[in-house]
Amino acid sequence: xTDVRTTGRILEGIRILDLSxxxxxxxxxxxxxxxxxxxVKVEQPGVGDDSxxxxxxxxxxxxxxxxxxxxxxxxxxxxxxxxxxxxxxxxLAKRADVLLENFKPGTLEKLGLGWEVxxxxxxxxxxxxxxxxxxxxxxxxxxGYDVIVQAVGGLMGITxxxxxPPVKVGVAMTDICTALYALGAILGALYARDRTGEGQRIDxxxxxxxxxxxINIASSYLNAGEIPGKWGTAHVNIVPYQAFKMxxxxxxxxxxxxxxxxKLCEAIGLPEVGRNPKYATNAQRVxxxxxxxxxxxxxxxxxxxxxxxxxLGPTGIxxxxxxxMDEVFADPQVQHLxxxxxxxxxxxxxxxLVRNPVSFSRTPVDLxxxxxxxxxxxxEVLRDLLGxxxxxxxxxxxxxxx
Numbered sequence: 001x002t003d004v005r006t007t008g009r010i011l012e013g014i015r016i017l018d019l020s021x022x023x024x025x026x027x028x029x030x031x032x033x034x035x036x037x038x039x040v041k042v043e044q045p046g047v048g049d050d051s052x053x054x055x056x057x058x059x060x061x062x063x064x065x066x067x068x069x070x071x072x073x074x075x076x077x078x079x080x081x082x083x084x085x086x087x088x089x090x091x092l093a094k095r096a097d098v099l100l101e102n103f104k105p106g107t108l109e110k111l112g113l114g115w116e117v118x119x120x121x122x123x124x125x126x127x128x129x130x131x132x133x134x135x136x137x138x139x140x141x142x143x144g145y146d147v148i149v150q151a152v153g154g155l156m157g158i159t160x161x162x163x164x165p166p167v168k169v170g171v172a173m174t175d176i177c178t179a180l181y182a183l184g185a186i187l188g189a190l191y192a193r194d195r196t197g198e199g200q201r202i203d204x205x206x207x208x209x210x211x212x213x214x215i216n217i218a219s220s221y222l223n224a225g226e227i228p229g230k231w232g233t234a235h236v237n238i239v240p241y242q243a244f245k246m247x248x249x250x251x252x253x254x255x256x257x258x259x260x261x262x263k264l265c266e267a268i269g270l271p272e273v274g275r276n277p278k279y280a281t282n283a284q285r286v287x288x289x290x291x292x293x294x295x296x297x298x299x300x301x302x303x304x305x306x307x308x309x310x311x312l313g314p315t316g317i318x319x320x321x322x323x324x325m326d327e328v329f330a331d332p333q334v335q336h337l338x339x340x341x342x343x344x345x346x347x348x349x350x351x352x353l354v355r356n357p358v359s360f361s362r363t364p365v366d367l368x369x370x371x372x373x374x375x376x377x378x379x380e381v382l383r384d385l386l387g388x389x390x391x392x393x394x395x396x397x398x399x400x401x402x
Contacts, residue, residue, distance in 0.1 A: 009036025010363040014190065017096035018042065018073065019080075019089075021049040023146065023172050024130050024206065025102040026069040027179035032098070032186070033072030034356040034365045040092060040381055041070065041372070045077040045400060048374040059348040067351055067371045074369070074377035077402050080111055084401045091386050093118045093125060098186055102130040105140050115201050126189045128202040130182055135203050144206050146172035153210030158217055160230040167230075178209040239285040239292055240264070243322060244300045251305050253296075254318040258282065267315050268299050268308075345370045378402050 014037040018029040026041075026049065033039040043049055054065040079085040090113065093099055099118065101108060108114045115127045129135065132144015142148075147168050150156045155174065160167035185202045193199055211218065216237070220226040233252065234242035240261075241254040255261040258281060265274025273295055279285050285292055300308060305321040312319045321327070328334060338355070345351045356365045382388040382402070396402045 008364060010360060011035040011037040014038070014097045015095060016040065017092050017099045019099065019101040019103070020130060021102065022051055023069060023175040024178040024182070025100050026051070027176060028182045029073065029100055030069050030071055031183050031356065036363070039073040041073040041075050042089065043075055043077050043374060045079055045375070045402060052374065059351065062345065062348040067353060070371040071353060071367060072369050073372055074381060075372035075375055076378040076381045077375035079401050080113070082401050084396065086112055088382070088386065089113055090118065090121060094122045095385060096122070096125060097190065098126045098128060100128045100130070100182070102144070105131055105135045119199065123198055124193060125199040126186060126193065126202065127199065128182055128186055128204070130178060131203070131205045133207045134205045146175040146206065149174050149206040149210050153207050154214055154217070155210055158228055158230055161232040162230050164230070174206050174210045177213050178204060178206050181209050237286070238282060239289045240296055244297055246300060246303060246305045246308060248304045250322040251308060252320055252322060253312070256318070260317055261285065263315055264317050267312055267317065270295065270299055341367050343367055343370045346373060
């Protein structure tokens with residue numbers, strides 16, 4: 001890895017060969033790109049990443065879904081089934097630090113581009129495979145879609161109102177968590193390579209990630225045999241810790257210890273409830289959940305979210321409104337943190353993106369490349385990185401290899 005003292009970005013000098021598509025892989029490679037790595041995204045000629053077609057909404061024909069997971073990348077198109085296309089991938093892998101892929105297990109091996117082949121070409125290569133259900137086992141051949149793994153991995157079984165049907169999380173959280181596990185593993189493997197000089201293979205799957213992300217729910221089952229139900233916005237172990245309806249919408253309030261419980265009751269004008277000995281401990285409040293919630297709901301329904309936030313915020317009681325998207329981006333703290341980036345896209349015009357949420361004191365995390373047009377950098381990469389001539393590139397285009 002490059003010494004960060006000599007560069008402007010923490011991963012400058014690291015090259016990622018990104019063969020992934022849809023969400024988990026691209027989200028991971030986007031973060032690597034944000035940190036300064038050069039990301040070469042390989043897409044199918046004429047088609048591209050599936051997420052390029054996900055919409056509406058589109059902006060001047062470009063998918064805004066694609067925008068959110070593909071900045072700071074160069075897009076090239078290569079037919080990986082063609083012998084010349086395979087040769088391009090092998091040449092790129094020789095020059096890469098990391099290869100990231102999320103094909104069905106065994107696909108790259110069938111193409112002659114698997115780990116065992118590429119590691120012989122480049123012993124320093126870190127080869128990260130993201131799959132839905134793992135590289136082996138009875139589910140290995142299944143497609144790895146976030147919502148399916150939310151179901152199989154237990155998340156949907158604990159999400160939703162107690163008397164309602166199971167509900168998926170509003171964004172692809174299993175994909176996102178898998179991307180973050182893959183990111184951490186890649187960074188760890190780069191660090192290990194600094195010591196050993198050798199790359200290695202990484203396997204991460206949506207199912208393994210989802211089960212690991214069950215945290216206390218999994219622990220409660222494994223150690224106490226508890227099979228939890230759905231709790232809506234409420235917390236299975238803490239009361240009160242949920243959404244309450246105000247005059248103009250909902251707010252989350254969490255009194256996670258006995259001190260905050262008493263303070264909450266005093267702040268909302270129910271001091272006698274806070275002093276009631278049968279509610280003195282969290283365990284007692286869990287036992288009396290229904291009656292406590294009724295008491296709080298009746299009181300909290302008398303004011304607006306902003307009124308209660310003005311009362312509760314200064315006391316240190318954890319609380320916050322359940323915001324719509326327009327309210328999120330109008331929120332003064334979100335605006336203070338400057339979470340939105342603007343840049344000019346060659347087809348879509350001005351695009352707005354949520355910036356990387358991490359800040360380093362010495363190395364920037366920034367936007368250098370807007371989400372690329374399909375195949376935008378094919379010629380640049382073939383010419384400048386692999387040394388192809390203009391005539392060779394013209395021939396490859398004419399025959400559909402790129």
